[in-house]
Amino acid sequence: MQEAIRISKLTIVREGKPIVSELDAMVPSGKIVGVLGPSGSGKTTLFRSIVGVQRIHSGSISVLGQSAGSKDLRSRIGYLTQSASIYSDLTCLENLRYFSKLLGASDFSIQEILELVDLTKNKKQLASTLSGGERTRLALATALIGKPELLILDEPTVGLDPILRVELWKLFHQLADQGKTLLLSSHVMDEADRCDSIVLLREGKVLEEGTPSELKARTGKTDMESVFISLIGAT
Amino acid sequence: MSITRIWATARRILSQLRHDPRTIALMILAPCLLMTILKYVYQNQPQVFQQVAGSLLGIFPMLVMFLITSVATLRERTNGTLERLLILPVNKLEFILGYAKAFGIAGLIQAVVVTTFAIGPLGLKIAGSQWMLIVVAMLDALLGLAIGLFVSSFAKTEFQAVQFLPAVLLPQLLLCGLLTPRSNMPGILRVISNFLPLTYAIDATNKVMQGVGSVVNDLLLIGLFLVVLLAAGAVTLKRQTK
Numbered sequence: 001m002q003e004a005i006r007i008s009k010l011t012i013v014r015e016g017k018p019i020v021s022e023l024d025a026m027v028p029s030g031k032i033v034g035v036l037g038p039s040g041s042g043k044t045t046l047f048r049s050i051v052g053v054q055r056i057h058s059g060s061i062s063v064l065g066q067s068a069g070s071k072d073l074r075s076r077i078g079y080l081t082q083s084a085s086i087y088s089d090l091t092c093l094e095n096l097r098y099f100s101k102l103l104g105a106s107d108f109s110i111q112e113i114l115e116l117v118d119l120t121k122n123k124k125q126l127a128s129t130l131s132g133g134e135r136t137r138l139a140l141a142t143a144l145i146g147k148p149e150l151l152i153l154d155e156p157t158v159g160l161d162p163i164l165r166v167e168l169w170k171l172f173h174q175l176a177d178q179g180k181t182l183l184l185s186s187h188v189m190d191e192a193d194r195c196d197s198i199v200l201l202r203e204g205k206v207l208e209e210g211t212p213s214e215l216k217a218r219t220g221k222t223d224m225e226s227v228f229i230s231l232i233g234a235t
Numbered sequence: 236m237s238i239t240r241i242w243a244t245a246r247r248i249l250s251q252l253r254h255d256p257r258t259i260a261l262m263i264l265a266p267c268l269l270m271t272i273l274k275y276v277y278q279n280q281p282q283v284f285q286q287v288a289g290s291l292l293g294i295f296p297m298l299v300m301f302l303i304t305s306v307a308t309l310r311e312r313t314n315g316t317l318e319r320l321l322i323l324p325v326n327k328l329e330f331i332l333g334y335a336k337a338f339g340i341a342g343l344i345q346a347v348v349v350t351t352f353a354i355g356p357l358g359l360k361i362a363g364s365q366w367m368l369i370v371v372a373m374l375d376a377l378l379g380l381a382i383g384l385f386v387s388s389f390a391k392t393e394f395q396a397v398q399f400l401p402a403v404l405l406p407q408l409l410l411c412g413l414l415t416p417r418s419n420m421p422g423i424l425r426v427i428s429n430f431l432p433l434t435y436a437i438d439a440t441n442k443v444m445q446g447v448g449s450v451v452n453d454l455l456l457i458g459l460f461l462v463v464l465l466a467a468g469a470v471t472l473k474r475q476t477k
Contacts, residue, residue, distance in 0.1 A: 014477065048476075051322050052322060052474070052475070053318050053321065053322060053474060053475055053476060054475065054476060055475045055476065055477050069474070069475070071324075074322060074323055074324040074325075075323070075324045077322065079319065079322055081315045081318065081319065083314070083315060085314060085315035085316045085318065085319040086316070087247070087251060087316060088314075089251045089254050089255060090247065090250055090251055090254065091254075094247070094250050098243055098244075098246075098247040099323070101239065101240065101242075101243035101246075102240055102243055102244075102320070102323050102324065102325055103323060103324065104239075104324075126254060142319070
């Protein structure tokens with residue numbers, strides 16, 4: 001199995017407080033891996049260190065065969081931040097055009113991506129007038145530009161209605177089928193079931209990992225919500 | 236370094252401005268209004284208006300661009316777009332130059348309108364060429380931008396960014412020779428003023444206004460300040476946070 005991300009003994013300390021400590025994890029290529037955990041468990045910090053904007057204290061992160069944050073990775077990773085990092089005072093199309101110019105992608109792919117995230121009819125709309133869900137989708141669209149091999153998605157479905165969430169998950173699986181790797185975080189436990197494998201984080205440490213069915217078997221529960229509560233609740 | 240990416244950033248910033256007509260109107264109209272007020276404040280001393288107005292033509296663009304740039308880059312920092320950009324194949328200098336290009340264009344438009352308004356309706360007389368005055372005003376705008384870009388890396392909030400105006404620009408305004416010729420100032424202040432970019436901006440404007448002396452040295456020094464400040468802005472732009 002090819003590795004998209006390999007993390008070993010990662011420790012991140014912020015203001016004297018360990019956010020991530022001695023963390024080991026592996027993300028296989030072409031899979032959807034979900035990182036779950038209560039808020040404050042270090043999900044966002046972990047993602048930021050993978051894309052290379054978070055300074056790490058010790059340990060190593062290898063991304064697509066290179067050290068995290070190296071220059072060659074910049075066009076190969078798509079990153080969706082937790083709060084939609086888009087320009088509110090630009091239209092959807094202008095936002096996408098800018099990111100596309102920076103990545104040297106074609107205008108044709110913008111149309112394609114607008115279709116994918118279902119924003120074609122909003123393309124001339126200012127981002128500040130979009131609904132919360134539309135903003136998230138626009139931010140996701142900017143992450144898809146340039147056809148990155150690895151997508152790091154921090155809470156991609158937060159604030160979306162169930163129908164849209166199903167649509168997005170269809171898209172995620174479609175992308176994984178094309179060989180892309182997706183690492184995402186979520187608060188919604190039924191989404192965990194849709195991941196190929198799950199990493200459960202608590203206080204910056206990996207509490208448990210495995211496929212959804214493995215975790216269910218290990219805890220003797222039938223739904224992910226109960227799995228989560230029994231694993232996180234137990235100490 | 237890629238010209239395409241510099242242009243992409245410049246065009247993006249100009250599009251943002253275009254969607255914000257109120258800012259454009261304020262950028263153009265506020266200096267014209269101030270010049271008009273100045274004209275009537277000195278109605279009985281037209282020679283004072285002649286002296287002060289020229290210098291102000293250079294100071295307005297600097298103040299405006301300083302404020303716009305520090306707020307704009309701080310906004311990029313707080314809404315996360317800067318972080319998004321820095322993980323893309325964007326060179327930090329490309330980002331900075333994109334800003335310089337966009338606001339340089341905005342500064343040029345402002346300078347053309349304001350100097351034309353001052354020379355036309357307000358009857359400001361300049362001995363040198365209007366075009367040279369515009370060039371100086373535009374360089375001043377870029378100077379304001381470069382200082383804004385640089386200091387905004389030291390600001391964590393919008394409040395702090397705005398406070399850099401009295402902390403960084405106003406001392407220059409006091410020392411640049413606008414209030415009293417630099418030769419009247421105590422030695423130590425004169426020495427300090429030698430190291431402040433606004434000093435040369437005001438010197439160049441005065442020379443154009445009076446049509447005496449060469450501004451080449453002033454322009455070269457302003458250019459040097461620009462290069463150093465923009466480079467410092469790029470260096471202080473950090474890809475990683477602690």
